[in-house]
Amino acid sequence: MKRVFKMRFLTLIASSLLFTSSALALDAPKGPVILTVKGTLAHANVGGTAQFDLEMLEKLDGRTGKMKTPWTEGETSFSGPLLRAILKEAGATGSQLQVKALNDYFAEIPIEDAENLNTILATRQNGKVMSIREKGPLFLIYPFDQDPALYNEKYFSRSVWQIKEIEVKP
């Protein structure tokens, strides 16, 4: 009898906590949505997905790295939120990320790439917001500057640009 009561009480607290945290963690985007995170999310904000505008993304933990890439000329600086900060913000859990571009190109990325590497979703190239013509609005950038071993085709193919959506898979 006592045990059943305790269970109920815990469920109540858990559900109230869930509600409070989702309300606290992720506001609805105010500007144009540039990224939608789908999948099992703890902090969804719009219809079970986590949607972000530029401002929301740029508020998250991020980094700026100066590096050479196969797609740019010379040293280029990329800045943007860390991929793991975005996933945390969305409360996403899973093992695989499907990163989808505007032209429906997609790449499968293991979650470790987000957790163990300082991978960012670059919002800016050389300090300027990237247009679609300039591979914007978001560009998945591996830290080629921090680990030269990443500079190969395996990671080039995972470096999706013109990103519109990340689906977190179990």
Place this chain on the structure above:
Amino acid sequence: MTPATPFGGEVIRRASRTTAALQIFGVILLGILVSIYIDISNRQGNLEDAVRENAMWSVYQLDREADELLHSLKEVIEGGLKEASNRERLSLRFDIVFSRMDVLRKSKFEQGFSADNEVKSRLEQVQDMIMHLDPVFSKLTQIDFATVDSVELLSRASALSEATGALLVYTNTLTSEERAQNRLEVEALQQKAFLIVGLLSLSVLLLIVGLRRQLRGVQAAGASLEAMAQELTVSYQAAEAGNRAKSQFMATMGHEIRTPLNAILGMVELLELNKLPEDALSRVRTIRRSGEALLDTINEILDYAKIEHGKLELEERPVDLVSLAENSAEMMRGRATEAGTRIAVDLPHRWHARHVLADPTRLRQVMLNLMSNAVKFTSEGTVTLRMRQQVRQSEVWLRVEVQDTGIGIGEEGRKKLFRPFSQVDASISRRYGGTGLGLTICKEIVDRFGGRIGVESSIGFGSTFWFEVPVKATEAPATEQDVETPKAFASIAPLRILLAEDNKINQQVILGYLSHLGQTATVAENGQVALEFASQQDFDLILMDMQMPIMDGIEATRCLRDPMSRNKNVPIVALTANASEEDRRRCINVGMTSFQAKPISLAALHALLKGITPLPTIQTESASNDPLLTDPINPPKHGLAAVADRRQEIEDILGADAFEELMAAFFDDAVDLLNSLNVSMQDGRKENFDTLLHNLKGAAANIGLEEIALRAQTLRKRELTLADIDELSQQIRAAQTALAA
């Protein structure tokens, strides 16, 4: 071992040349291989293929997006352009096409094809088409769509799609061609690498073969070296054995030469004791000096042989350095005086140790040798014998210097000294003679003492030869020995002496000496005979030769010392020409009392006899009356019987001593007479013969030596020869010996 294949050296050399060549070849091949590898890895490492793959992908993407744009445009046109969402959709599609275009234009991808002008022009064509479309699509969201010529737009989009499609096909063909080309190149490189690896393997194989050959050569060389070493050992042993045999031969020959020489010198010494005419005396002296010089030379050679043989041994006896120095100087004085040279002795006022333990014989030998050299090379000067002592690290060192005022030795000559058989120069050996061994022997002896020897000299100013040896201080002996006072011998009570000696001449010498000292002796020619005598009679002294036939001195002494022996306590003195330390030990071990090196000098014999006290005699009969005591080799029995008769006669008349005196006088006279005969013979004065022989005959008859008298009488009647005189003198000596016994 033939010179053609010494240790298989040629094989080794050839093999190592091959190895070296192969090594160089191998290094070159390795270099080529490395360069090929670098080439291949460059081709693979610079992402060329990957870039081209990506370029292909980009072209494909561009074509796909262009198709997508055309498709969307068709849909939107069919559905009407007015819807804002449709317009945005078209704008997005165009942006994507534009960005794809941009990727191709800006990124490095196109570099994969930039060499190909066709690709470049086609790319530019596509770019132009997109740029023409840009103003329309950029304004699509703002402008009124009525102004847009949809047919025109559609045909341009369709043209774009065709152009990108053509570009895709073209680049794909190009990529395939280049890939094939690349594959061919890599294959060629791989073939080259394969060839090089093959060659490398071959050279490694050859290297192994070469090394094996080299190894086999080295092994063969090792084996032949070993064989050679064995051969060398055998040769060395043979040479060593030869050398030993030579040394042994020298020792034996030296002994053989020394024995008769000792007899000559002994006889000469005896001769000198007689009253001789002055001219004869000087000749006898010449004989003695020559004999002594010959003995010195032989002794030097023997010493050197001993040194080479490793048999030089030192003994330790108490030595009085003062008497050693003075005796040595005294011994040289005679020769020095002849050369008009003075000998000075310079001794320290205070000694650290005047009496030391050392080998006096060897010390004296070195000193005499140095002094003899000094005297030899000095005329009318001074030779100084100097002794000094020093204490170094609680050891007493004796320094002996022999300084002369002679001709001196130059730098070159000094280097040659102390080397065997070398003299300062050839003219020295011509002028001064000598074996050239003296200093070598001195050096060996001083080395054996653990000392040093050296010389300081300059030409015209004389030389100083010196040596230093460590000595051990000892107590002064209770009685001073070795005080030689030649020719003034105190008389000694008659002793019963047994002489065991096989050599006739030695017998005569010792008997002569003994008779000079007023002694007689029983003679035994070997140990066996000596034992027989000793079992029948008491003796006061036995002089025992070491080397005798049938039974040697050692064995005889052993038997004599038997507790049952009659003469078990009698002093036995060993006599030997081989005076080595080993002999000395053997003598003492079997119970000999002392030891005398042959030739024994008159003085030494006197000193020896002085130390013997005669035991009270039981037998009263005279030794000469005992038939057993007669010399078995010289048995003129009837002669001796006649003497005995005569003796009886004289003793009866004049007393016992009178006959002895008469007999002594006869033998003295006999020697004189024989000398005179010899001199006359030499001078050719035959007229003297008759008188001399007559005198001899009379004197012999006087004491009953009838045989000698008869012989002298016979000789008077015919031509006298030297052999006759010899025979006569031998007969006299035999009689003397017989009577002395």
